[in-house]
Amino acid sequence: MNKENVLRVSDITMQFGGVVAVNNLSLEVNKGEIIGLIGPNGAGKTTAFNVITGVYAPTNGMVELNGSVIAENHPQGKMKAQYKGENAGKYTGKTVLTPDKITKKGIARTFQNIRLFKGMTVLENVLVAMHMNMKAGVFGSALRFNAAEEAKMREEAMDLLRMFGLEGNKDDLATSLPYGKQRHLEIARALATKPQLLLLDEPAAGMNPQESDELMHLVGKIREQFDLSVLMIEHHMQVIMGICDRIYVLDYGALIAEGNPEEIQNNPRVIEAYLGVDD
Amino acid sequence: MTERINGSSNKRNMVLSFIALAALLVLVYVLDIVIKPTSSWNNLMTCLEKGTIYALVAVSMNLLNGFTGLFSLGQAGFMLIGAYAYAVFAIAPEDRTTVYQYYEGGGLIHFSLPHMLQDMMGGADAFGGAIGYYLGIILLMIFAGLLTAGIAFLIGIPVLRLKSDYLAIATLGFAEIIRSFFQWEGLGPVTNGSNVLRKFASYDSSIFPVLVAGVCIAFIVMLINSSYGRAFKSIRDDEIAAEAMGVNLFKHKELSFVISSFFAGVGGALLAMFQNNINASPFTSNMTYEILLIVVIGGIGSVTGSIIGSYLFIACSEWWLRGLDKGEFLGIEADFMTPGFRKVVFAVVIMGIVLFYSRGIMGTKEFSWDGLFNFFRTLPARIAGIPGKIKAKFSAKKHKKNTKKVKEAQ
Amino acid sequence: MELVVKWLPYILAGISVGGQFALIAIGYTMVYGILRLINFAHGDMFMIAGLIMVYMATALPLWMSVILVLIITVVLGCTIERVAYRPLRQAPRMSIMISAIGVSYFLQNMALYVTGGLTRTYPTIEWLQKNITIMGASTKMVTLITPVLTIVLVIALVLLIKRTKIGMAMRAVSRDFETSALMGIDINKVITVTFIIGSFLAAVGSILYFSNYTGIMPTSGSMPGLKAFVAAVFGGIGSIPGAVVGAFVIGICENIIKGLGLTTFSDAFTFVLLIVILMVKPTGLFGEKNIDKV
Numbered sequence: 001m002n003k004e005n006v007l008r009v010s011d012i013t014m015q016f017g018g019v020v021a022v023n024n025l026s027l028e029v030n031k032g033e034i035i036g037l038i039g040p041n042g043a044g045k046t047t048a049f050n051v052i053t054g055v056y057a058p059t060n061g062m063v064e065l066n067g068s069v070i071a072e073n074h075p076q077g078k079m080k081a082q083y084k085g086e087n088a089g090k091y092t093g094k095t096v097l098t099p100d101k102i103t104k105k106g107i108a109r110t111f112q113n114i115r116l117f118k119g120m121t122v123l124e125n126v127l128v129a130m131h132m133n134m135k136a137g138v139f140g141s142a143l144r145f146n147a148a149e150e151a152k153m154r155e156e157a158m159d160l161l162r163m164f165g166l167e168g169n170k171d172d173l174a175t176s177l178p179y180g181k182q183r184h185l186e187i188a189r190a191l192a193t194k195p196q197l198l199l200l201d202e203p204a205a206g207m208n209p210q211e212s213d214e215l216m217h218l219v220g221k222i223r224e225q226f227d228l229s230v231l232m233i234e235h236h237m238q239v240i241m242g243i244c245d246r247i248y249v250l251d252y253g254a255l256i257a258e259g260n261p262e263e264i265q266n267n268p269r270v271i272e273a274y275l276g277v278d279d
Numbered sequence: 280m281t282e283r284i285n286g287s288s289n290k291r292n293m294v295l296s297f298i299a300l301a302a303l304l305v306l307v308y309v310l311d312i313v314i315k316p317t318s319s320w321n322n323l324m325t326c327l328e329k330g331t332i333y334a335l336v337a338v339s340m341n342l343l344n345g346f347t348g349l350f351s352l353g354q355a356g357f358m359l360i361g362a363y364a365y366a367v368f369a370i371a372p373e374d375r376t377t378v379y380q381y382y383e384g385g386g387l388i389h390f391s392l393p394h395m396l397q398d399m400m401g402g403a404d405a406f407g408g409a410i411g412y413y414l415g416i417i418l419l420m421i422f423a424g425l426l427t428a429g430i431a432f433l434i435g436i437p438v439l440r441l442k443s444d445y446l447a448i449a450t451l452g453f454a455e456i457i458r459s460f461f462q463w464e465g466l467g468p469v470t471n472g473s474n475v476l477r478k479f480a481s482y483d484s485s486i487f488p489v490l491v492a493g494v495c496i497a498f499i500v501m502l503i504n505s506s507y508g509r510a511f512k513s514i515r516d517d518e519i520a521a522e523a524m525g526v527n528l529f530k531h532k533e534l535s536f537v538i539s540s541f542f543a544g545v546g547g548a549l550l551a552m553f554q555n556n557i558n559a560s561p562f563t564s565n566m567t568y569e570i571l572l573i574v575v576i577g578g579i580g581s582v583t584g585s586i587i588g589s590y591l592f593i594a595c596s597e598w599w600l601r602g603l604d605k606g607e608f609l610g611i612e613a614d615f616m617t618p619g620f621r622k623v624v625f626a627v628v629i630m631g632i633v634l635f636y637s638r639g640i641m642g643t644k645e646f647s648w649d650g651l652f653n654f655f656r657t658l659p660a661r662i663a664g665i666p667g668k669i670k671a672k673f674s675a676k677k678h679k680k681n682t683k684k685v686k687e688a689q
Numbered sequence: 690m691e692l693v694v695k696w697l698p699y700i701l702a703g704i705s706v707g708g709q710f711a712l713i714a715i716g717y718t719m720v721y722g723i724l725r726l727i728n729f730a731h732g733d734m735f736m737i738a739g740l741i742m743v744y745m746a747t748a749l750p751l752w753m754s755v756i757l758v759l760i761i762t763v764v765l766g767c768t769i770e771r772v773a774y775r776p777l778r779q780a781p782r783m784s785i786m787i788s789a790i791g792v793s794y795f796l797q798n799m800a801l802y803v804t805g806g807l808t809r810t811y812p813t814i815e816w817l818q819k820n821i822t823i824m825g826a827s828t829k830m831v832t833l834i835t836p837v838l839t840i841v842l843v844i845a846l847v848l849l850i851k852r853t854k855i856g857m858a859m860r861a862v863s864r865d866f867e868t869s870a871l872m873g874i875d876i877n878k879v880i881t882v883t884f885i886i887g888s889f890l891a892a893v894g895s896i897l898y899f900s901n902y903t904g905i906m907p908t909s910g911s912m913p914g915l916k917a918f919v920a921a922v923f924g925g926i927g928s929i930p931g932a933v934v935g936a937f938v939i940g941i942c943e944n945i946i947k948g949l950g951l952t953t954f955s956d957a958f959t960f961v962l963l964i965v966i967l968m969v970k971p972t973g974l975f976g977e978k979n980i981d982k983v
Contacts, residue, residue: 117516132525452960619802626795
């Protein structure tokens with residue numbers, strides 16, 4: 001396989017005051033890969049996602065998408081004295097893109113605790129994600145000069161809904177959907193931003209084995225159909241082991257293992273992190 | 280929501296809307312001719328005009344508070360800018376010395392756009408003159424809106440970075456700053472300081488404010504139903520998710536703020552024309568509160584609600600509840616019904632709505648023909664169902680009582 | 690020396706007004722600290738306290754009126770909390786803020802009805818109105834009393850919060866509403882106490898303020914209320930010493946501006962200050978930073 005790099009996270013440390021949430025994390029996602037990010041609760045997985053998507057500016061380190069920097073920082077101001085991580089002198093620049101800019105560059109995400117737009121319909125939820133690529137301005141859009149563009153957006157949104165079996169719910173309020181469908185809608189909405197990299201934060205949370213099995217196939221299908229890479233946080237080991245090309249394991253904010261599913265399953269440090277040590 | 284892909288019913292609804300609007304305009308026109316200013320029915324015209332103007336301002340506030348989730352309390356300040364921007368340039372040169380009596384030579388500005396265009400297009404008695412006059416009024420109103428929008432743009436740069444209640448207090452603060460700025464004697468030659476501005480050009484048919492406000496509200500509704508409207512609503516529902524979906528928060532908040540202020544400015548200009556005089560002192564936070572309460576009564580997030588809310592609010596405060604101030608209301612006479620009592624009753628009703636009926640009249644729903652037809656279609660069935668409902672309620676109450684008794688017994 | 694003679698009266702007036710704002714500001718900052726609510730009605734409570742005094746003093750001896758004003762204001766404050774805020778405890782923040790605005794609207798209209806829209810004159814409390822001379826500047830006793838009384842009350846309040854059980858409960862609730870409830874703290878009791886303290890201080894503030902500016906109108910409360918709120922934001926909302934410092938800064942600056950002959954802008958200044966502080970340090974002088982959780 002041609003290893004074309006999509007995402008490169010280098011030496012990311014995220015510190016809130018004196019608390020180190022992510023410690024010197026480096027990872028890579030190559031084109032077409034599905035990568036798993038696992039670890040016990042509180043290991044810093046979601047924080048890592050928030051750094052990659054620009055919700056938090058990292059305390060130190062760099063994130064690149066297709067070779068261009070989307071976040072870079074080094075300990076500054078008060079943080080200089082408080083900093084507990086490594087590689088303090090390695091980075092000098094400061095780049096902080098807002099989440100919307102990063103989304104525009106090609107990273108889309110879902111949220112661990114579903115964050116749909118509550119007051120909007122299923123279709124509208126998907127349409128919002130297409131807004132940033134719209135060409136018409138406020139007046140053009142308000143006065144319907146862009147009717148053709150709007151119609152095309154609706155059509156694409158409907159295609160996405162159909163793929164997730166949500167076409168029948170298009171005019172329902174997003175929050176009136178059952179839980180599993182809400183998770184699907186979150187993925188559909190993320191795909192509507194036309195990403196190159198999709199970040200899924202516990203997509204199978206709260207699903208029964210059959211549902212999570214279906215989800216696993218769906219993720220595979222998405223990769224093929226949309227020609228993208230996936231980075232996912234998940235606790236269902238069945239899903240992770242069944243679908244991921246490579247897996248990164250976090251514990252206490254730091255990377256403790258990396259490898260293919262088989263390697264991870266047999267890695268003593270991972271077992272220790274999950275099960276504790278026998279005395 | 281209101282949009283349906285369903286073509287045929289969509290077309291029918293469009294036709295119905297046009298017919299209804301045309302009928303409404305004709306009605307206003309006829310009423311305007313029939314009702315004499317001296318008749319007691321003139322209250323109706325007052326409420327119609329003022330209600331329409333407040334409807335525009337309330338809808339513009341709803342665009343911010345209800346559709347973009349920005350709790351802004353600057354509306355009175357923006358209306359003030361619009362009112363002054365209009366009035367200052369619409370006073371005929373010959374009246375300037377009387378209006379600006381405390382300033383040498385009748386102030387700094389010596390022209391009136393409506394009067395100027397009137398003269399250019401044939402004078403006061405010619406048809407062309409009348410057109411010129413109204414053209415001047417409309418151009419000035421657009422200017423008033425643009426000036427307000429421009430100032431809002433500048434205010435928005437610092438203020439829109441703030442969250443909910445901080446935003447509320449900062450916009451309230453800016454409205455106060457605007458007010459004291461317009462009352463400043465240093466600006467007197469332009470704004471007439473703290474004195475009243477009057478004798479400026481105004482409309483003479485009630486149909487004018489109805490038309491202007493109608494066009495403005497129609498634009499706001501179309502905006503809300505456009506892709507930008509969806510982006511606004513996504514910010515309201517969840518800022519973090521909206522940003523993650525590529526919606527530029529600052530740009531869209533600023534856009535909503537500026538557009539809302541534009542219409543608040545136009546509303547202010549209309550209010551100035553309605554009152555025939557304008558002064559900065561009543562544009563206080565209290566005025567903003569009243570507009571906010573209208574939005575709440577109608578339902579935060581419903582344009583139709585804001586419109587209904589405005590007419591109800593204005594009709595109550597200007598007309599229906601007047602009797603409460605004069606000692607007689609619905610045939611009841613009482614000594615405590617002295618001036619001001621109406622507003623107390625009114626405030627109690629509003630508190631009741633806020634506390635027990637917080638969704639307002641419309642909630643987040645909008646008027647739709649389908650909804651209306653559905654209402655009438657299901658009305659008989661629902662009326663027939665009422666006795667059953669009451670019964671159910673009673674038995675539920677009884678059940679509650681019984682369980683309580685059982686609990687107590689235990 | 691000439692400078693002192695010219696500016697001392699303004700500075701004294703500033704300190705005095707600052708003290709009065711401080712007493713109101715504490716009510717805002719405490720309520721915000723616990724309920725995350727800008728109690729828009731607080732300034733109007735202050736005005737109502739003034740009006741109660743006006744009507745009490747026509748029938749009762751002054752000392753009795755003062756006591757009754759304090760009691761009635763406290764009862765009113767708690768009633769408002771009970772009726773308008775408590776039912777909305779689970780509602781979104783916007784609703785409870787709107788309810789506060791509704792209460793403010795109600796109180797102002799009530800005052801308008803009772804007073805008939807006329808300006809009422811505050812009764813003269815002889816002792817507070819006595820003229821005294823400080824460093825050659827003649828002023829009223831109230832100017833001197835206000836800052837002293839303010840400081841005493843604030844110290845008492847801080848001791849209450851730091852040393853007593855209910856004070857500890859208040860601190861816990863302002864930290865984390867839900868967790869404190871889970872830990873067995875009676876949230877409603879804490880909130881009631883907060884409103885008692887806030888209303889009491891507002892009533893004291895109103896006696897001092899209106900002894901100085903004797904005319905009361907239904908809208909008399911809104912400006913001091915807003916300014917006191919700005920003071921609370923300036924000092925870092927939730928922080929009592931912050932609110933006091935903020936109030937003094939605003940009071941003094943405002944009077945210096947008046948001294949410069951820019952009276953029209955003395956109100957605007959407060960809001961300029963607000964906007965500057967929100968831009969530069971949104972958490973205020975002594976406030977703490979909150980991080981949104983995603």
